[in-house]
Amino acid sequence: MNSHLTAITQELNINTDACLYRFDLDLSHCHLTVLSNTQALVSELRDYFRSYPQHQATADIEIHLIESSEPAPSYPWADWAREAGKSGRKDSYVDIHKGRLLHKVRTGMVFFQSNMSRLAVGPCLQNINQVVNFINNQYMNYLQQQEHVICHAAAVSINGKGTAVAAFSGGGKSTLMLKLMDHPGAKFISNDRLFLKANSQGVLSRGVPKLPRINPGTILNNPKLLSILDPEEQHSLNRLPQTELWDLEQKYDVMIDQVYGENKIELETQLDTVLLLNWDRKSSDKPLLTKVNPENHKKLIGAIMKSPGPFYQDAKGAFLAGPEIPALEQYLAVLNKVNVYEVSGGVDFDYLAQIYLETA
Template identity: 45%
Template sequence: MICVADVLAGLDRSALPDTLFLETGPVRIAVRCDTLMANELRHHLADALAAEGPVSAVVDVLNGQKLENDPAWIDWAREPGKTGRKDAYHDLEDGRLVRKIRTGMTFLQSRKALLALGPCLEFPNQVINFINTQILNICKRDGWEICHAAAVTDGVKGLAVAGLSGGGKSTTILRMMDLATSRFVTNDRLMVRATEDGVTCLGIPKNPRINPGTIVGNPRLVSLLPETRRQELAQMPTDDLWRLEEKHDLFITDVYGPGRVQFTMPLSEFWVLNWSRRSASPTRLQDANLADRTDLLRAIMKSAGPFYQDTRGRFLRDDDLLCPDDYLAQLKSVRLREVTGTIDFDALALAGRELFS
């Protein structure tokens, strides 16, 4: 079995003149890369940029480099309801290689080195995901749990929203951003940890990547699409528009102004979207006991994925099961509300105004 040193021997890490320092809550990370990559990452990660200082991890971005020889890749099993090949991995003696099937990007996860290589400049979001993975890993090793949720705060209260993929959590959170006092925390990954003072949350430094269904229903966002594309979408059946996967970057500061991003928050309420466009009932928010509702808990729990390496150095397997009790322990003091009935974002916006008033 090859080891990390064998992988590093075939790569050049000497031409990395730029170092970015990122800070999210208690976690600081350094990213070393070339100047073009640094400029791209500064644009995407502007809200997390920090001064030079001690860090918990260092990520090297080797744009354009590749492995000398491809190993025998093993497909990482997708979550229930997901189809197609997304990730593959190859375990080393002291680390793990992960390949992104669609883009050909390759990542080295280990205690000795953290590397992103391949067409990095072409796919900056995958580099950002890898950087954010290190934040998630550090926090999970420290006792936090990863939730599949978006979140927003006014600095005093915090709201997390979970649901099935495409269930409307991004649209909901962005409607909350219409409130003048609100600040964006995260769009898809939220770390939670119970403390003596309540539940603390940590988001990750990544701007939302949203689908056209989220854009066309929000006047503040329509400029993200060219006029010709907006006209095409206007002719699309509603069901098709709801399911359309076509990601667009939304830079929070560009749309909502400076000072509208905050990575930490107290958690006041957790909403789980369990509604349907085909329902004839009005939208309702009902209190629910998470311990009694495993279906709602499944919408919240999120695997750390193929990159996660625990404190003993063991990597996660794709058949490792999440532990519901770990999430219940972190969220037991939080008000949980199930959103049922028809899909009505105006109703949720009203509930959000009531929460943050």
């Protein structure tokens, strides 16, 4: 154990030697090994990531997860600023021991992040989604340190060609992505974070092993997803006005293998097309697909731009001080190499999926 991890575990009064249970996530070019002090947590993670390779190998990244009562560290916490349009306290942090200690205000979870050590402490079993996010953040750091550009986008591969879907907040990127999954040649790549890097064939897109987390409106408008809700929930939600249903934040996981079958997930593909949803819920027009030059639609590119967040650490060990977004030029450098379409007009997921898949 390195000195920085030793120091932080002593301060938090925990013991990583108790982490006797192991879970491996083999992402081919990056191997993550997770060690925990509870078998139940490892079992939960194995089940969540069951569609991804879990072969044991030498770890590129090692993560310790300590199930415990809520720790109460007394540090000079600073609030992490929320992104535009979001309010309320969510994360606070302090940079210490050549890393960052981050406190989830609502759940009490505490995470330590450095380029040498990764640690989660608290009621992990009650907050599996935060634990999954922390594990994925380590892979996201790896990709960004390998010069991939972070994107706020969902993505599928259709007959081997990648399609990314981006939208401004609440624009329906996950709903459309899951509609595109109906294509027999479609495979799920990613739901909310996509990483792009130019290569000799064009642009490589890589997703993260995170299942789609969707709102009830997405479920009710896709027959394949209805089984996620029990009949009573369906009845209750169907009674809500459409505008209220659209804005309802109540997340459900989509188990891709259960809904779409086995072997319907892959982590990377060559990117062919980006769909930027710029449609209007109040419009009765049919959606319109228009090919655009990213250089001439820089405001629209904002839909795909995303801050790496408080866990991001560059290869030299530096963290961000706030929700900074990578430079526009980094996005243009990759988007100029693929087909980019603006989707305007009214919102109609079925129609848009149909006209797009006819050309896929």
